[in-house]
Amino acid sequence: MVVLEDSISPKCTQLNRDSKRDVKSIRLDISFKSPSHTGLQTTQLVKDLTEQFPAATPLALVLKQFLADRSLDQSYSGGLSSYCLVLLIIRFLQHEHHLGRPINQNVGSLLMDLLYFFGNVFDPRQMRISVQGSGVYINRERGYSIDPIHIDDPLFPSNNVGRNCFRIHQCIKAFSEAYSVLEKELACLPDEGTVSMTLISNSDVEDTCQWLVLPYFCWPARPEV
Template identity: 30%
Template sequence: MVIKGCDDSLNNDSLRVLGTLLKQQSWVKAESVQVIEKARVPVIKFISNKNIPVDLTFIDAYSRTVNSGTLAKDMFQRFMKDFPEFRYLTLLLKQFLRHHALNNPYKGGLGSYCLMLMVMSFLQLYGKKEDGEEHNLGSLLMNFLQLFGKCFEYERVVIHVDGRQYPYRSYHIPILERFASSLRIIDPFNPAHCIHTTFMISKIQEALMEFYTNPQSIIKTLHETMLQEEENSPVGAL
């Protein structure tokens, strides 16, 4: 959720007050509330009592920061019309990253937006099909895991969603030495910039490779975890 048009009265103290108020709400898990003040776009993260993760971001009314949330939503919705597999691959991979505590970008993990761009770029290059042809979701999943868990050269190339083969990093964006082995994704709404750098890419790559090696076991574990979460949630208890 993006809150736009915030005036100068929104400062770190205001964010902390809002975070405290959220902790007092019955529909919010108080222990999950995180106020992240130093991000480029301030954010408050929390989980509802129905186990729904929520990010509240704030855009200054006078800021030049581009709010790409609405643009991204429209882009993904258009893409799903051509690639309905996009939704299911993304949901499964999100649950997998969450299970391994690799889904928090503020701790070096891979957030939902960047994961969706990775899946989108993968389907653009490897998910094309002839008229009337249907893809096997299992095959697409395994190919994704093989690409990003084993074959992708994170230190040499960047990810983008313009439908072309992945360019070398030096071709598009200079890379600082300390980010030499990190994940970089070109911002689809500002191609001169990258939107993400994660310092845990090696752990993410290892986890994806583990998924590729033992898919049945891991899917079974994810399924059992989801069932347990449903039973423990207020909705599941009804």
């Protein structure tokens, strides 16, 4: 168990491991009530946003594991927190919708577009992210802040939830490399078939990727049940 006293909301993080091979490790974060604690409000906000943009859920699950495999998924170590990641994804989906594209388009196409945008186009030094209203990418004014990335907190707009992400450029590089790998794999595919997912090591998430990473014209919006 690790106690994170210096985080915005003090918490304990614990990883339960089991010697049995068929049991997965589970990481549990326990936060403590404090003046800055917004856990319940944040949970409701994320629920509302994912109901509005259903594609955000599979995208977040895949990208969270993708970042975790590279130790880029925790804010206290300079990575993207789950909240930051969800806000990035929601803003991307808002942008797609603003461009007139259906928000229920296939998730595989969205995954590729998201990796391309945040890996090759997005510049955290110049662009500030907000999901308020229909969402905006705001030009960051010189001297506005020295934070590595600026992501407005919808609950408290003056709060930058990305201020601790000092490894954002490693995240961006990882997204760019992932896009390149998938693009090459897709170019080698026949009209129908799947890509062997090499970007994520977790077997559960790999199963999800199996239906995400298909040729553009046959990527389903969600897995068959």
